[in-house]
Amino acid sequence: MPLQITILGLDALGASLGLALGTLKPDELNVGRPVITGWDADRRAISEARGKLAIDHAQNDLVAAVRDADVVFVVVPYTALRDVLEMIGPALKYGAIVTDTAAAKARVLEWATELLPATVEFVGGHPLGGVSGDARDAAHNAFRNLIYCLTPLPRTGRAALDGVEALVRAIGAKPYYIEAVEHDAYVAAVGHLPLALSVALMETLSQSGGWRELQPIAGEALLRMTELAGGSPEAGAEAISSNVSALIGWIDRINSTLIDMRTTLADPVAAQALFERVADARATWLRSEPNLRPGEDAFLGNAADVQNTGIGGLFFGRRPSRDRSKRR
Numbered sequence: 001m002p003l004q005i006t007i008l009g010l011d012a013l014g015a016s017l018g019l020a021l022g023t024l025k026p027d028e029l030n031v032g033r034p035v036i037t038g039w040d041a042d043r044r045a046i047s048e049a050r051g052k053l054a055i056d057h058a059q060n061d062l063v064a065a066v067r068d069a070d071v072v073f074v075v076v077p078y079t080a081l082r083d084v085l086e087m088i089g090p091a092l093k094y095g096a097i098v099t100d101t102a103a104a105k106a107r108v109l110e111w112a113t114e115l116l117p118a119t120v121e122f123v124g125g126h127p128l129g130g131v132s133g134d135a136r137d138a139a140h141n142a143f144r145n146l147i148y149c150l151t152p153l154p155r156t157g158r159a160a161l162d163g164v165e166a167l168v169r170a171i172g173a174k175p176y177y178i179e180a181v182e183h184d185a186y187v188a189a190v191g192h193l194p195l196a197l198s199v200a201l202m203e204t205l206s207q208s209g210g211w212r213e214l215q216p217i218a219g220e221a222l223l224r225m226t227e228l229a230g231g232s233p234e235a236g237a238e239a240i241s242s243n244v245s246a247l248i249g250w251i252d253r254i255n256s257t258l259i260d261m262r263t264t265l266a267d268p269v270a271a272q273a274l275f276e277r278v279a280d281a282r283a284t285w286l287r288s289e290p291n292l293r294p295g296e297d298a299f300l301g302n303a304a305d306v307q308n309t310g311i312g313g314l315f316f317g318r319r320p321s322r323d324r325s326k327r328r
Contacts, residue, residue: 006071029170092119102242105180106245121156150177185250
């Protein structure tokens, strides 16, 4: 009997997962090509996923969607994740594997421990990159060489880990086992902190008494620095709220750095040393190979250039291919 996979949430990521898994060749998994069932709270998303052949079967009922599933991918928004785990827990069959795609893992593992029965396995997951646009066009390359973080529960069995890892490898991604708190700290640093700083800058200037006078003279520097703040307010608030504990620590470090800079920038020699130090650090980062797990560069070396992946990639291994250092 083929592997039964259910995807809960059919946004761009969920639909791309469905296509990537559903178009696997029969020999890419030792259980053959899986059968994909999809559910979404929005019936239009279900209809679109069916139209793009991202799922084999559509299900309008959340509980019914998981009842026969061997593996369940939970791709719902973070704000809905706990409720979804609570609802599906009693319906999952013995030995089912549940995994998610949220960008914060510590709380999700707590919810899984609390809400899922001991007869079910859970492996937290997070593909480190954005999937956008048409899922049919993106699916075949969306996960290729992408780091896919895996954060299992302490009680998760080896067979379940091997099963999820096999699926991750089959769609072309690179599994990376990481402890949940460490994962959240890293994501807060390179994804949520830039978003918070972009919002803080926009809030500071727009709420100042001189904002009307500032707007006509603002140029590319402000445009680039506040680009993240111009995204979806709902998505931005959800991203920040999902990882507050880890983010607060980085905000405290930024505050400390800014306080130190008040003295440093008053000294031309110290200011130049600061700018040289951060320029070297940034150049080293941009020269490094993207989408590498820690230690992997020892086997592959460095790349001279990387592909521009756009503002959608908030996390590891996603950066512009050229350094636009022009300032106004």
